[in-house]
Amino acid sequence: MPNAPLGPNFDWRLVRSFLAVLDAGSLTGAARRSGAHQPTLSRHVAELEAQLGLPLFERTGRGVTPTAAALAIADAARQMEAGALTLSRSLATARNAESGTVRITTSEVAATWLLPPLIAQLQAQEPGIAIELVASNQLTNLLRREADIAVRMVRPAQASLVARKLGDIPIVAAAHRDYLARFGTPRRPEELADHRLIGFDRDEGIVKGFAQMGMPLTREHFALRTDAQIAYGQLVAAGAGIGFVAQYNLRHWPGVVALLPQLAIPPLPCWLAVHREIRASRLVRRVYDFLAEAIPPAIA
Numbered sequence: 001m002p003n004a005p006l007g008p009n010f011d012w013r014l015v016r017s018f019l020a021v022l023d024a025g026s027l028t029g030a031a032r033r034s035g036a037h038q039p040t041l042s043r044h045v046a047e048l049e050a051q052l053g054l055p056l057f058e059r060t061g062r063g064v065t066p067t068a069a070a071l072a073i074a075d076a077a078r079q080m081e082a083g084a085l086t087l088s089r090s091l092a093t094a095r096n097a098e099s100g101t102v103r104i105t106t107s108e109v110a111a112t113w114l115l116p117p118l119i120a121q122l123q124a125q126e127p128g129i130a131i132e133l134v135a136s137n138q139l140t141n142l143l144r145r146e147a148d149i150a151v152r153m154v155r156p157a158q159a160s161l162v163a164r165k166l167g168d169i170p171i172v173a174a175a176h177r178d179y180l181a182r183f184g185t186p187r188r189p190e191e192l193a194d195h196r197l198i199g200f201d202r203d204e205g206i207v208k209g210f211a212q213m214g215m216p217l218t219r220e221h222f223a224l225r226t227d228a229q230i231a232y233g234q235l236v237a238a239g240a241g242i243g244f245v246a247q248y249n250l251r252h253w254p255g256v257v258a259l260l261p262q263l264a265i266p267p268l269p270c271w272l273a274v275h276r277e278i279r280a281s282r283l284v285r286r287v288y289d290f291l292a293e294a295i296p297p298a299i300a
Contacts, residue, residue, distance in 0.1 A: 012084060015077045017044035018056065022074060026063040099128030102287045105147035109229045111135035113249050115151065118294045122287065129283055148284045150273040151291065161273045167296045168267035170247040172258040176239035180257075186242070189213075189263050193221055196241035198232060201225040206244055213264060248299050270299055 017030070021041055024030035031038040049056050052073075057064035066074075106115060111133055119131050134147055150156070156163050173192070186192055192215075199206045199222030210217045219225070224241055226232050236243035237253040244265060250256050272295070274288055 011047075012080070014044045014048040014051075015080055016084075017041045018048050018070075019074075019077055019081055021045055021057065021064060022066055022070060022077075028062070099130075100283045101130040101132060102149065102283050103132040103134060103147045104149045104151065104287070104291075105134040105136055106151035107153060107229070108135045109233065109246065109249070110151055110153075112230055113233070113252050114246075114295070114298060118291065118298060121294065122290050125290070126286060129287065131287070148274065148281075149288055149291065150271075151295070152271045152273060153268045155269065155271050156273045160276055162276055163271050163273045164292060166270045166272050166292060167299055169270050169299045170267050171244055171265040172247045172250075173242055173260045173263055173265070174236055174245050174250060174256050174258050175242040176237065176253075177255045177257060178239040179241060186259060189215060189260055192242065192260075193217060196223040197221055198224045198226075198235050198241045198243035200232075201227045203227050209244075209265065212266075246299070270295060 017034075017036065017040070020030040020034045020036070021027060024033055027038050027041050030036070030041050034041075045056060052069065054069040055067050056070040056073075057066055104115070104119075112135070115133065119133065122129070123131065150161075153169070155165070173186075179196075183195060186195060197217070199219070206222075207217060207219060224235055226235070232243060233245055233249055233253070235241065236245055237256055239255075242259065246268065247258065250258060272288065272292055274284065
């Protein structure tokens with residue numbers, strides 16, 4: 001019997017080679033059956049003998065004869081082989097599964113207006129894939145494995161994530177036709193200061209953006225202010241004033257039109273991110289590939 005137990009870093013390949021030689025009765029036969037190289041099989045058997053502290057085979061001419069120690073560990077080795085095969089099949093099944101759940105996280109705006117019609121298309125193509133949609137502006141979801149895929153408007157900087165840029169989202173000034181009928185349509189960017197503008201409350205993004213474009217609008221120029229992104233869009237859709245929104249939203253807001261095409265508002269980049277370790281999942285990869293193809297035309 002072995003002189004010492006095998007260590008925690010024991011190499012399963014040694015047992016596989018041992019069984020191949022045991023069943024074939026020779027190193028040459030084992031190499032032919034398994035497709036492994038004969039020197040590799042010989043080295044593996046020697047390593048296993050060294051770890052066990054006992055010889056496993058006696059060389060007899062062209063073949064080998066198992067020792068008592070080899071016969072004593074044969075059943076346990078076959079159980080290990082069966083367990084490894086079961087694990088391998090389970091992993092293959094998980095990778096190639098046709099059904100399961102994929103969790104997507106994105107911003108509240110994209111979760112409300114960008115992704116729903118795309119997810120409906122995906123469900124029509126892949127009815128076996130259940131989708132969980134997380135509306136969150138936090139970037140930590142993917143890192144903590146709280147989601148499988150992220151659609152973000154900022155590039156993830158973490159090395160453990162694989163990020164792919166899908167394009168730039170145009171940002172436009174927009175208002176409902178009812179508002180324009182009451183207050184007129186601005187023809188030049190300078191005329192915006194005379195209109196009811198919808199801005200942010202504590203977020204200074206819009207004010208700083210106008211300052212960079214040479215238009216020093218202050219917080220007081222915005223008659224309506226909210227940091228709630230969905231409420232912001234609904235205010236524009238309701239005709240409350242002129243807002244600054246992702247262009248793809250306009251198709252969901254009947255009566256809302258883009259204004260001032262000469263207003264050079266910087267676009268938002270759109271990134272698709274996934275954790276490196278779960279890219280091998282067939283389900284995650286299918287959803288990832290679908291979004292990578294479907295999102296660019298949806299934001300153009």
